[in-house]
Amino acid sequence: MFLFDDEPIDFTLQPGLAAPVWRGRAADGDELKDFAAAVQLAGGRLAALWGSDCRAAGKGFRLDVVFGLNEGHAWVRLDLPEQGNECPVYPDLSGRFPAANRMQRATRDLVGIATEGGDQRPWLRHGGWPADWYPLRHDAGEAPAFDNRPTDYDFVQVGGEGAHEIPVGPIHAGIIEPGHFRFSVIGERLLRLEQRLGYQHKGVERRLAGADFSTGAKLVGRISGDSTCAFAWAYASAVEAACGVEPSPRALALRALILERERIANHLGDLGMLGNDAAFAFGLAQFFRLKEDWVRLNAQLFGHRFMMDSIVPGGVAQDLDAAALAAIVAQCEAIGPAVKELRRIYDEHAGLQDRFLTTGPIDAALARELSLSGMAARATGLILDGRAYRQGYTPPPPWAQFGVRPATDERGDVAARVAVRFDEVFESLRLLRLLAAGMPAGEIRRPVVPVADASGLGIVEGWRGEVLVGVRFGADGRLARVHPHDPSWQAWPALEHAVMKDIVPDFPLINKSFNLSYSGQDI
Amino acid sequence: MWSVLKHILKTGVVSEPAPDAGDAKRELDRLNDEILRILGRALTIREVDAGSCNACELEIHALNNPYYNLEGSGIKFVASPRHADMLLVTGPVTKNMENAVKIAYACTPDPKLVVAVGDCGCGCGEIGQLFGPNYATCGAVENVIPVDVRIPGCPPTPLALMQGILAAVRTR
Numbered sequence A: 001m002f003l004f005d006d007e008p009i010d011f012t013l014q015p016g017l018a019a020p021v022w023r024g025r026a027a028d029g030d031e032l033k034d035f036a037a038a039v040q041l042a043g044g045r046l047a048a049l050w051g052s053d054c055r056a057a058g059k060g061f062r063l064d065v066v067f068g069l070n071e072g073h074a075w076v077r078l079d080l081p082e083q084g085n086e087c088p089v090y091p092d093l094s095g096r097f098p099a100a101n102r103m104q105r106a107t108r109d110l111v112g113i114a115t116e117g118g119d120q121r122p123w124l125r126h127g128g129w130p131a132d133w134y135p136l137r138h139d140a141g142e143a144p145a146f147d148n149r150p151t152d153y154d155f156v157q158v159g160g161e162g163a164h165e166i167p168v169g170p171i172h173a174g175i176i177e178p179g180h181f182r183f184s185v186i187g188e189r190l191l192r193l194e195q196r197l198g199y200q201h202k203g204v205e206r207r208l209a210g211a212d213f214s215t216g217a218k219l220v221g222r223i224s225g226d227s228t229c230a231f232a233w234a235y236a237s238a239v240e241a242a243c244g245v246e247p248s249p250r251a252l253a254l255r256a257l258i259l260e261r262e263r264i265a266n267h268l269g270d271l272g273m274l275g276n277d278a279a280f281a282f283g284l285a286q287f288f289r290l291k292e293d294w295v296r297l298n299a300q301l302f303g304h305r306f307m308m309d310s311i312v313p314g315g316v317a318q319d320l321d322a323a324a325l326a327a328i329v330a331q332c333e334a335i336g337p338a339v340k341e342l343r344r345i346y347d348e349h350a351g352l353q354d355r356f357l358t359t360g361p362i363d364a365a366l367a368r369e370l371s372l373s374g375m376a377a378r379a380t381g382l383i384l385d386g387r388a389y390r391q392g393y394t395p396p397p398p399w400a401q402f403g404v405r406p407a408t409d410e411r412g413d414v415a416a417r418v419a420v421r422f423d424e425v426f427e428s429l430r431l432l433r434l435l436a437a438g439m440p441a442g443e444i445r446r447p448v449v450p451v452a453d454a455s456g457l458g459i460v461e462g463w464r465g466e467v468l469v470g471v472r473f474g475a476d477g478r479l480a481r482v483h484p485h486d487p488s489w490q491a492w493p494a495l496e497h498a499v500m501k502d503i504v505p506d507f508p509l510i511n512k513s514f515n516l517s518y519s520g521q522d523i
Numbered sequence B: 001m002w003s004v005l006k007h008i009l010k011t012g013v014v015s016e017p018a019p020d021a022g023d024a025k026r027e028l029d030r031l032n033d034e035i036l037r038i039l040g041r042a043l044t045i046r047e048v049d050a051g052s053c054n055a056c057e058l059e060i061h062a063l064n065n066p067y068y069n070l071e072g073s074g075i076k077f078v079a080s081p082r083h084a085d086m087l088l089v090t091g092p093v094t095k096n097m098e099n100a101v102k103i104a105y106a107c108t109p110d111p112k113l114v115v116a117v118g119d120c121g122c123g124c125g126e127i128g129q130l131f132g133p134n135y136a137t138c139g140a141v142e143n144v145i146p147v148d149v150r151i152p153g154c155p156p157t158p159l160a161l162m163q164g165i166l167a168a169v170r171t172r
């Protein structure tokens, strides 16, 4: 089928129960470019972009681009023939989708395929390995012996009288992941923020290449610890789509329950931290108390405080009995009123509201332009939630039956992101009660047998936004290529915009209101 | 303000046994006492994330929740390694963080303690193996700077973290 009337790319729907994905192949760079233009015109997003080296199978290089459309996702592949020692090129998509910039640069660093023109600064490579050595090429071998010396980075300089720079990081002041922020300021007014990330780059995609799919699940579950369940589910769905496995209704309901527990745990923690960053330590103590109760029940029911490795290809690893489901409902009953009261306190606290309101704003037009997803996008008024119905889109099971209500707020500031988090806690509590009460009977895990050369894409609405994992098996039934994509890729640039009207001391608060993943982006 | 005070009073001191955490609670009290006794003063920690997945950080954050109340034992997380007695390092030390970790170590005044946190930071267990040395990582904290104590786990629980910090303090 064709997704747009006058586009030549022919798509087929990915089989299975997961979120709708149409797969197609662009004949050349121009077709990809034209398709991207059509997506942009239709108000779509750039969801992910990655490259692979398929030369071992005699297929040259390959670029994968996933676009988010109203109806679901379009997964376009572009084959790039090998050109001797030259670096194969493809069209730069960042003119239409600014979010492409960093993904394209990372693809060059890892696979050695590049855009025609455009920003060629390295992104993940800081000087730890040579510029002409590409870790994801099949013949890369061990990294050559090389002096690990951090390279200079070409930050954009802001001129003018009184303008100066504040460099921050990679090690930040708090208990937080590393990254570098370059602030250009006049006095305390922020003129510009430029991020340099990649410090958490662990070469996970290379570790995944050649692994069996169970080992892959462990690695993908550790891309970003706060979203381990969302990643595990997206990976499982991708493997299941590739291998033609449909998880049982009980497994899907348990996955949803696990995902909503992860969402609530993170929102509770962040709401506490946001209070703290606005000098309201009471909020931190109260929310962290609630979060600790929450994760202790996880440990009791799933054997792990963050439920790592609970979602596996084929289903879930542990079952919950009636007593466990009752404990979950009881906890929801207890925590709901507590959060409600804390919300009232937050709402009525003049000092907090003064810090939250109008701070760090982005609007819906910018969110769209940057391909933003998730909580931060909904806080600008966009109705974008993979679990919820929207015109033309039916959410995958088990969500459809619950009528998930996406939380939105039009203000786009810190206050809006706080409000959306509160609303999502309540909605997730409602979903948890429904899930526990209506838990279908049946098996929790179905066998998965790898299918040679098969591929699949999984998409899950994590607490931060859209988590996406692409999987391709090799001829030997092991993983040939896995690309896990964290929503922070799109959200980091949004943070650069959000700080622009504020002062330096507001940065920690604005940053926390997004709470983006470094590890998820850097992988 | 009134509602805040009311809420505080109503909540009471939660550093108390959770329904089934009697043993853990006693262990926690003992740890808190011992840390205070051995140290006799505050201990300052600089946490350095050198490539973690962030779950280790989530548990380190939890140390300051009212249940574990690490600050109540006189242990404080500080912003600069120059103010720190101990470095608490997570992650398999990425190549991109290797230099920063070495600099942080050099900046920490002697006698300093280094604690490696998590299976990937310690290079142990299945997860330590999966995150072993490759083009992008050094493989374990001890491959980059000297380590005094290792706290395995993926991630280690807050209780294990407290025990590990105490074990490090005892080595002095």
Ligand code: SF4
Binding pocket: A222, A225, B051, B052, B053, B054, B055, B056, B090, B091, B117, B118, B119, B120, B121, B127, B153, B154, B155, B156
């Ligand atoms: S030990 Fe586990 S939880 Fe800790 S950083 Fe490593 S992978 Fe994440």
